[in-house]
Amino acid sequence: MPDNTHRFTGRALDYDRYRQRYPSSEVLSRLRAWCGLTPAWLVADIGAGTGMLAEVFLENGNRVLAIEPNPDMLGQLRAAFAATPQLEVIDATAEATTLPDASVDLVAAGRAFHWFDKERALAEFRRILKPGGWVALIAVDRDRDSKDPAFRPQIDAYEEMMSTHGTDYTRVRSGYRTYDKVEMLFDGEFHHDELPGLRQLDWPTFRGHTMSLSVSPQPGHPNHEVFLRELRRYFDTYASAGIFTTPTLCWITAARFRPCDQPA
Numbered sequence: 001m002p003d004n005t006h007r008f009t010g011r012a013l014d015y016d017r018y019r020q021r022y023p024s025s026e027v028l029s030r031l032r033a034w035c036g037l038t039p040a041w042l043v044a045d046i047g048a049g050t051g052m053l054a055e056v057f058l059e060n061g062n063r064v065l066a067i068e069p070n071p072d073m074l075g076q077l078r079a080a081f082a083a084t085p086q087l088e089v090i091d092a093t094a095e096a097t098t099l100p101d102a103s104v105d106l107v108a109a110g111r112a113f114h115w116f117d118k119e120r121a122l123a124e125f126r127r128i129l130k131p132g133g134w135v136a137l138i139a140v141d142r143d144r145d146s147k148d149p150a151f152r153p154q155i156d157a158y159e160e161m162m163s164t165h166g167t168d169y170t171r172v173r174s175g176y177r178t179y180d181k182v183e184m185l186f187d188g189e190f191h192h193d194e195l196p197g198l199r200q201l202d203w204p205t206f207r208g209h210t211m212s213l214s215v216s217p218q219p220g221h222p223n224h225e226v227f228l229r230e231l232r233r234y235f236d237t238y239a240s241a242g243i244f245t246t247p248t249l250c251w252i253t254a255a256r257f258r259p260c261d262q263p264a
Contacts, residue, residue, distance in 0.1 A: 007214035012072040016050035018208035034191040041105035047112025095120040140250040166215040188256035195250040
């Protein structure tokens with residue numbers, strides 16, 4: 001959507017340095033088992049950002065078309081993969097990729113998926129996929145819904161801090177619910193798995209990760225200084241020996257659309 005295209009302007013460096021990487025072996029093993037993924041497949045990485053999900057498929061030997069509309073992300077992406085002929089960077093959106101009809105074997109989207117105009121993006125995915133092609137939706141982040149009593153107080157405190165001092169966190173937070181009901185978006189074969197984990201961050205990494213979020217006030221914003229003070233207070237409250245530990249969750253989904261000529 002037009003306003004979302006620019007949300008990560010000024011954040012690409014922090015995003016690339018501090019966001020959690022995707023667990024390549026776990027993702028690839030599931031896609032091979034579920035979909036029959038091979039290195040011969042052409043992959044379209046939609047909302048490619050700085051190329052973190054593209055890295056997974058490049059590791060598998062795939063050729064990747066990285067679709068990304070944000071200029072800062074594009075700059076980071078091009079610099080990082082300048083010497084990688086298997087990856088082609090394309091300045092386009094999820095809703096209008098510029099790719100030919102029925103041209104890719106797999107459409108993949110990572111943490112950007114909740115920013116897309118779902119109806120238009122899914123129609124575009126269907127258009128560019130070869131017959132029988134797959135969609136892979138993969139996201140990894142802190143587990144906001146963990147029921148572990150050891151982490152619940154710090155999770156609730158973080159949510160409160162972001163809702164109070166972030167820019168539009170409450171609205172954005174509701175978009176994450178997309179991953180809870182993703183099966184409703186597809187009418188064909190569907191596979192899903194969730195991998196829990198833990199991530200440990202020192203202060204520079206914790207700060208950098210939080211500043212890479214689109215809802216964190218950047219320098220020049222009226223809330224920036226107070227936000228950083230509250231962020232440091234939060235870290236000092238919940239870190240132990242200078243290390244903050246948070247539960248994480250990786251969502252891995254692979255699905256297909258039912259052919260138009262196949263009855264429901």
